[in-house]
Each structure stands twice: as structure tokens, then as C-alpha cells.
Amino acid sequence: DWNMxxxxxEQMEKLKAQVGPDDHVICALSGGVDSTVAATLVHxxxxxxxxxxxxxxxxxxxxxxxxxxxxxxNHLHLPVLCVDHSKPMLDRLRGVSDPEAKRKAxxxxxxxxxxxxxxxxxxxxxxxxxxxxxxxxxxxVIESCPPPGSGQKHSHTIKSHHNVGGLPKDxxxxxxxxxxxxxxxxxxxxGRLLGVPEQFxxxxxxxGPGLAVRVIGDVTEDGKLDTLREVDEIFVNxxxxxxxxxxxxxxxxxxxxxxxxxxxxxxxxxxxVVALRAVTxxxxxxxxxxxxxxxxxxxxxxxxxxxxxxxxxxxYDITSKPPGTIEWE
Ligand code: XMP
Numbered sequence: 001d002w003n004m005x006x007x008x009x010e011q012m013e014k015l016k017a018q019v020g021p022d023d024h025v026i027c028a029l030s031g032g033v034d035s036t037v038a039a040t041l042v043h044x045x046x047x048x049x050x051x052x053x054x055x056x057x058x059x060x061x062x063x064x065x066x067x068x069x070x071x072x073x074n075h076l077h078l079p080v081l082c083v084d085h086s087k088p089m090l091d092r093l094r095g096v097s098d099p100e101a102k103r104k105a106x107x108x109x110x111x112x113x114x115x116x117x118x119x120x121x122x123x124x125x126x127x128x129x130x131x132x133x134x135x136x137x138x139x140x141v142i143e144s145c146p147p148p149g150s151g152q153k154h155s156h157t158i159k160s161h162h163n164v165g166g167l168p169k170d171x172x173x174x175x176x177x178x179x180x181x182x183x184x185x186x187x188x189x190x191g192r193l194l195g196v197p198e199q200f201x202x203x204x205x206x207x208g209p210g211l212a213v214r215v216i217g218d219v220t221e222d223g224k225l226d227t228l229r230e231v232d233e234i235f236v237n238x239x240x241x242x243x244x245x246x247x248x249x250x251x252x253x254x255x256x257x258x259x260x261x262x263x264x265x266x267x268x269x270x271x272x273v274v275a276l277r278a279v280t281x282x283x284x285x286x287x288x289x290x291x292x293x294x295x296x297x298x299x300x301x302x303x304x305x306x307x308x309x310x311x312x313x314x315x316y317d318i319t320s321k322p323p324g325t326i327e328w329e
Pocket of ligand 1: 205328
């Protein structure tokens with residue numbers, strides 16, 4: 001792609017101009033396309049002055065840590081440290097049920113990790129890393145803080161994306177955000193130019209605050225996260241089996257804070273309800289719910305209720321964006 005080749009060149013030049021010859025940079029990898037492509041770009045320019053960290057925040061999908069660390073090491077050859085921050089994160093989220101409060105808490109906890117990581121690096125490098133790389137996209141910027149007078153319909157925050165609105169004012173890092181003006185498709189094109197494997201480029205987006213925005217209300221009780229992981233894994237695997245993964249922008253399950261009555265075996269049950277969401281989209285700013293066949297919906301619902309003991313009801317979200325957002329929180 002000629003255009004994206006030029007954008008890539010420009011961003012690499014900009015990075016050389018922004019970061020001094022002795023400065024070091026840290027990057028938090030989420031396992032998603034944006035941060036991975038951002039890190040690959042920065043690594044190409046700065047080499048071993050880039051230090052990547054993958055944070056297990058306790059809000060990851062099934063086996064996500066192993067999958068992602070394996071890709072970084074074996075396919076992308078990026079040096080990445082894995083930090084387990086699940087306990088402090090889940091402790092901090094205990095009892096927090098307001099969606100924005102959850103997002104802010106998660107953002108603040110991420111910043112804690114970056115600060116600690118920077119302090120550790122300072123011991124070996126003899127200087128503090130000055131920059132933080134983020135894979136922020138144009139839609140993240142728009143939806144977190146639309147520019148005044150931009151003619152944007154939304155004059156207020158829709159959601160504080162953890163990598164934009166969730167950052168504290170006294171952040172001790174300067175931000176490196178090579179994709180602030182780009183859409184996801186463009187980042188994917190740049191990733192291809194940089195040799196990021198196709199299977200990684202095509203991964204569905206996953207939000208920074210992770211499964212926390214897919215458990216409605218408080219996330220820390222009753223094995224909610226584990227139930228959600230199981231359901232999500234069945235849903236996405238079924239989509240892959242049916243060959244639909246690449247047609248869909250994003251597909252995931254949502255854990256609802258209600259129980260319903262059902263009958264499982266010959267027994268009355270009182271168990272959880274989960275919602276499935278799948279959408280098509282060009283850029284994440286608008287989206288249409290995906291029309292699965294009735295046969296698919298029947299199959300996936302049976303699989304979930306048969307395998308996940310704590311779930312006795314599955315519903316499918318038929319809301320487009322707008323009026324719904326893609327994530328439920
Ligand atoms: P919404 O729910 O706002 O989501 O329609 C649009 C797209 O953005 C993703 N998303 C996030 N990505 N940090 C991210 O990196 C966040 O805080 C965040 N919140 C939502 C969402 O998954 C969808 O692809």
C-alpha cells in the first residue's frame with residue numbers, strides 16, 4: 001500500500017526527531033493489533049532502547065497470556081517482560097461497579113505498573129525511560145475527548161479509553177502515539193508492511209480494560225471472570241469452526257449480573273445469563289450486529305449451556321452502534 005508506506009516513513013522520521021539519541025522508551029503491549037504494530041515500528045527505529053512489558057491484569061481472556069507471550073517471542077522477536085499484576089488490579093476493582101469508575105481505576109493501576117517498571121529499568125540503564133508508547137487510534141481520541149469545535153456530535157466523553165482519557169495529568173512520561181491520526185485498517189496495513197504475521201493482524205480488537213467492561217457491575221465476585229472466559233472461548237472457537245472469524249469485526253460474551261430460572265436435566269436451575277455480541281464494522285465508530293444463521297445460534301447456545309455449568313440462558317445482542325456501543329460498558 002503506497003499511501004501507508006509513506007505514512008510509515010513519516011512516523012519513523014517523527015519518532016527519530018522526538019526521541020533523543022540516549023533516551024529510552026517503554027511500551028505496554030496488550031496483545032492487540034495496535035500496540036503490537038506500534039511496538040514493532042518503534043523497535044525498528046530504536047532497537048534495544050525500546051522496553052516492552054505485557055501486564056497480566058487479571059482481566060485477560062482464556063489462555064491469553066501464554067498465547068500472546070508466545071507470539072511476541074517466537075514470531076515477532078520483540079523483547080517483552082511479563083508482569084503479573086492481577087492481584088492488585090482485582091483488589092482495586094473490588095466493590096467498584098460504575099463503568100467509568102472501573103475504567104479510571106484500571107487506567108490508574110496500569111500507570112502504577114509503568115512507573116514501577118520504569119524505576120526497575122532505571123537501575124540497569126542508569127537513566128529513567130522518558131517515553132511511553134501507546135497504540136492510540138483516531139477513534140479512541142474522538143470518543144474519549146472530541147476536539148472542541150470539531151463538529152463532533154458528542155460534546156462529552158462517551159467512554160474513557162484507558163489509553164487516552166484514563167491517563168493522569170501528572171504522567172511522568174511523554175507519550176509516543178504514532179497512530180493517533182489513523183484508523184484500525186490503516187494500522188493493519190502498516191503492520192503488514194512491517195511483517196507482523198497475518199494471523200495477528202486479523203485478531204479481533206480487545207479493549208485495554210479487558211474483561212472488566214464485559215462483566216456488568218462488580219467483576220471480582222463468584223468466579224464471574226472464569227465463567228466469562230469459558231463462554232467467550234466457546235463462542236469464538238465456534239465462530240472459527242464455522243469459518244466466520246474474518247467476516248466479523250469483534251465477537252465476545254458479556255456476563256450479566258442476573259440469574260434466571262431454567263431446567264437442566266430434570267432439575268430446576270437458577271443460574272447466570274450471558275449475552276453474546278458480534279458486530280461488523282469498518283472503524284469501530286459505527287457497527288452493525290452480525291446476522292448469524294439460526295443453526296449457528298442454536299449450536300453455540302447448546303454448547304455453552306452444556307459445557308458451562310453456571311450458565312442456563314444465552315441471549316444474542318441485536319443492537320447496532322449507534323445506539324449501543326460495541327462494548328457494554
Ligand atoms: P465502543 O464500546 O466504544 O468500542 O463502541 C469501540 C472499539 O474500541 C474498543 N475499546 C477500547 N479499546 N481501550 C482500548 O484500547 C479501551 O478502553 C476501549 N474501550 C473500548 C472496543 O473493543 C471496540 O473495538
